[in-house]
Amino acid sequence: MASTETTGKTGTAGGEDSAGLAGLEAGLDALDTRTTARTPLRQVLLHKVLPPIIAVALVVAVWQLLYVLEVKPDYQLPGPGQVWDALADQWYEGTLFDVIWTSLSRGVLGFLIAIAIGTPLGLIVAKVPFVRAAIGPILTGLQSLPSVAWVPAAIIWFGLTPSMIYAVVLLGAVPSIANGLVSGIGQIPPLYLRAGQVIGATGLHGVRHVLLPAALPGYLAGLKQGWAFSWRSLMAAEIIATSPDLGVGLGQLLETGRGYQDMAIVLNAILLILVVGVAIELLVFGPLERRVLRNRGLLVAR
Amino acid sequence: MSTAITDDAPAGPAQAGDGPAARITHVSKTFGRPGEQLLVLDDVTVDVAPGEFVTLLGASGCGKSTLLNLVAGLDAPSAGTIEVPGGQRPALMFQEHALFPWLTAGKNIELALKMRGLAKAERRTEAERLLELVRLGGAYGKRVHELSGGMRQRVALARSLAQDSRLLLMDEPFAALDAITRDVLHDELTRIWTETKVSVLFVTHNVREAVKLAQRVILMSSRPGRIAREWTIDIPQPRRIEDTDVANLSLEITEELRGEIRRHGKH
């Protein structure tokens, strides 16, 4: 493909000498310009989509084999067919999407609230030394506290209400998001900050136009982890706290399966939880992250 | 106030007539805690006249970047005063391009225009004009990583010019480029300086670069950084490094610079 770079206007300001210079410069530009081609679809399908499909197929095949060999009794290890039937039952009863939606909407809403809290928190921790010294270590510590640990406390505070579920989700996700932003800000090359200062992007302008965009890769990593923690915390809360007021989400479905000793339902619920988590990662965070990295020339084509 | 965008005054260099573009008076700078202090700049006094091109020449580590940072307001002097009249923030170009990789070339320039207070409607045209000025008319939508080193520095120059400051500070902006590209950019810079009549304070450790570009070369000594000597150069532009006048002066200044460096070996 021909570069359009070299066809740009070559100003006439300085007469012949200038035209010669412009030509030389255009040549240098053309010789040293990088083009970043996107990987063709076929390649993507072959190298990115096919391997996981093969892996899943293998797992199902091994599972089926174990089932046929009756390694465990039926009620402990149902076959893929039975789990599929459980899924199909839910589908025909029309409860499948209700269950997923109940959990997903809670997860997403909780996650959005966590962003709204975690972002300013991270910004303050990163930029105010006193706050950093005061709560930085606590924030990091909270990240390694399993959010299940908050469930009993949340039940005592809020009872078996949606507030209780959201409290657990927030306690799980906010530290990740805040920490992601703090480390994103910590990784900004000082040169960008100085360049921002020089062009007059100071104060809130500096935060909006330099600090936040520069910290975006780290922030996104934090968001990704924040979502994973939201989803886990939500499941922990839903499994432990079942009440008619709370509706039936995936966690409650899991707990119902245990109650009935119905392994097909349990496995079905586990698979759904996994699928939703993976789907969000693949459909939301993956493309977002790739776009950010590609724009900055940080995505090395393989 | 050297480019076309001014309120109602006639555009052009005539505007810049009032007082120096920068006045650095008896400036000293020390780093470190009391007890283990390092005196980096010692009683430095430099004036940059409006429209003047001054290069500050000195060995690595003599305090050139420190001085530019002080003038740019990124740091405060330990003693002395720095005046940049007009209440403007000086533009500063670094050795690395310092463009924001999350913005395109054009948007990098527009950000500087926005910070200058230019209305949204005018930014695009002005950014295109500045890109034309550095001969990168087609680069508006290019990402920083898609540009070559020389092109990045030209976009960085356009972004600096977008600040429409009377004073342009340049901290070894071409040091990381290959020799051919650097030569071309010298000529471009001279052309742009002639067109815009912006005052330039250009820092380098490269004697030929200093002689090729400047109207005045100021030699700094090291540890502590002081003004050692000064040359006024009236060889007309465009200059070639091979010209006898340029070559002879370069040799003379190189000898002087080496002398400055040698003095430190004797302690």
Ligand SMILES: Nc1ncnc2c1ncn2[C@@H]1O[C@H](COP(=O)(O)OP(=O)(O)O)[C@@H](O)[C@H]1O
């Ligand atoms: N922030 C700082 N703290 C301590 N020492 C510094 C700092 N900045 C620069 N220096 C020291 O000041 C001296 C001059 O540095 P610099 O201005 O970068 O030199 P130059 O740009 O001429 O190569 C060096 O010895 C450097 O180590």
Ligand SMILES: [Mg+2]
């Ligand atoms: Mg330096």
